[in-house]
Amino acid sequence: MTIRIVLPPAPELAALxxxxxxxxxxxxxxxxxxxxxxxxxxxHLRQTIKRxxxxxxxxxxxxxxxxxxxxxxxxxxxxxQPDPRLHVLRLSENLGGAGGFAAGLKYARxxxxxxxxxxxxxDARPMPGALEAFVASDKASWDAIAGAAYRREGxxxxxxxxxxxxxxxxxxxxxTALLGRKGFHLDAQDYAGSQVVPVDAATFVxxxxxxxxxxxxxxxxxxxxxxxxDVLQTLRLSRAGGRIGFNxxxxxxxxxxxxxxxxxxxxxxxxxxxxxxxxxxxREAAGWFFPLVCLIVVPRWxxxxxxxxxxxxAYLKMLVxxxxxxxxxxxxxxxxxxxRWYGSAPTHSPPPEARSAPALSVFPARGDQG
Numbered sequence: 001m002t003i004r005i006v007l008p009p010a011p012e013l014a015a016l017x018x019x020x021x022x023x024x025x026x027x028x029x030x031x032x033x034x035x036x037x038x039x040x041x042x043x044h045l046r047q048t049i050k051r052x053x054x055x056x057x058x059x060x061x062x063x064x065x066x067x068x069x070x071x072x073x074x075x076x077x078x079x080x081q082p083d084p085r086l087h088v089l090r091l092s093e094n095l096g097g098a099g100g101f102a103a104g105l106k107y108a109r110x111x112x113x114x115x116x117x118x119x120x121x122x123d124a125r126p127m128p129g130a131l132e133a134f135v136a137s138d139k140a141s142w143d144a145i146a147g148a149a150y151r152r153e154g155x156x157x158x159x160x161x162x163x164x165x166x167x168x169x170x171x172x173x174x175x176t177a178l179l180g181r182k183g184f185h186l187d188a189q190d191y192a193g194s195q196v197v198p199v200d201a202a203t204f205v206x207x208x209x210x211x212x213x214x215x216x217x218x219x220x221x222x223x224x225x226x227x228x229x230d231v232l233q234t235l236r237l238s239r240a241g242g243r244i245g246f247n248x249x250x251x252x253x254x255x256x257x258x259x260x261x262x263x264x265x266x267x268x269x270x271x272x273x274x275x276x277x278x279x280x281x282x283r284e285a286a287g288w289f290f291p292l293v294c295l296i297v298v299p300r301w302x303x304x305x306x307x308x309x310x311x312x313x314a315y316l317k318m319l320v321x322x323x324x325x326x327x328x329x330x331x332x333x334x335x336x337x338x339x340r341w342y343g344s345a346p347t348h349s350p351p352p353e354a355r356s357a358p359a360l361s362v363f364p365a366r367g368d369q370g
Contacts, residue, residue: 069093162201
């Protein structure tokens with residue numbers, strides 16, 4: 001039968017310990033476990049679980065679904081699924097994608113102790129045969145491996161490109177400042193290759209983490225809620241000595257709805273997290289480059305107000321709040337409060353040219369589980 005556990009809300013989640021029978025029932029020889037957080041996207045989740053369950057058990061030992069307090073019928077549907085490989089964690093409040101991954105990884109590590117864990121959003125899924133290919137591949141040289149994400153239509157998900165550290169040295173930083181994402185992200189040529197390519201950071205859309213990777217990098221920072229948890233997690237891993245590789249042979253399908261990955265046109269509450277978390281990541285990653293990064297990105301964000309006709313005052317208020325909290329690394333503002341302040345959606349459709357990706361953007365286009 002499907003295993004279901006209800007986890008307490010934050011801050012109790014941070015101190016969660018799995019005792020007794022939970023800790024004693026670790027599955028022997030557990031090779032690969034998928035961790036999938038979800039929030040109110042049952043249509044996507046059904047497809048993802050169906051695809052995962054099509055994978056034979058020797059290639060996928062278990063699936064941990066973290067239900068982020070969904071109220072769209074997700075809990076009832078999951079309760080009817082009989083497959084014993086499904087482990088359902090029902091959170092009593094929405095902790096966002098970051099909190100969902102943190103809870104799922106903690107559970108999988110303590111309950112199942114797999115050799116590898118696969119991180120995916122609920123709108124992403126492996127292509128047939130991908131997990132079998134991963135299990136059969138030579139992984140001895142790597143602590144984490146990123147797969148290649150494609151849209152359903154077959155195009156590469158450009159905003160799921162793995163990346164190199166843009167702050168590794170002055171030359172790389174200047175290249176990034178001039179070329180934007182092209183200065184430090186992989187490209188289509190890397191996807192067409194046959195070799196595993198070293199990278200420094202990757203998205204949580206088809207990322208395989210080993211036991212050693214989790215020991216080196218720890219759990220994702222659940223306080224980020226959405227945006228940047230994957231970038232920060234994998235950068236920390238690589239800087240701690242972890243070896244991350246991009247394997248172009250491991251294909252994933254991503255139902256991303258991002259139009260070009262641009263920031264303009266996002267609801268203000270999402271921009272709050274995006275801007276705040278950007279500064280938190282830049283401060284940790286950029287070192288002495290950080291003041292220069294601020295001089296580059298903050299003016300671009302100010303100019304973004306032009307795309308929010310009728311909301312410019314609210315946009316600028318949000319931006320000041322996000323920058324102030326980002327500079328202070330203040331992550332204690334509750335999501336309910338953020339929604340109360342900035343929860344209204346934009347009332348316009350920005351022109352295509354307004355949706356271009358900003359230089360130095362560190363965020364891949366992942367599904368928003370806010």
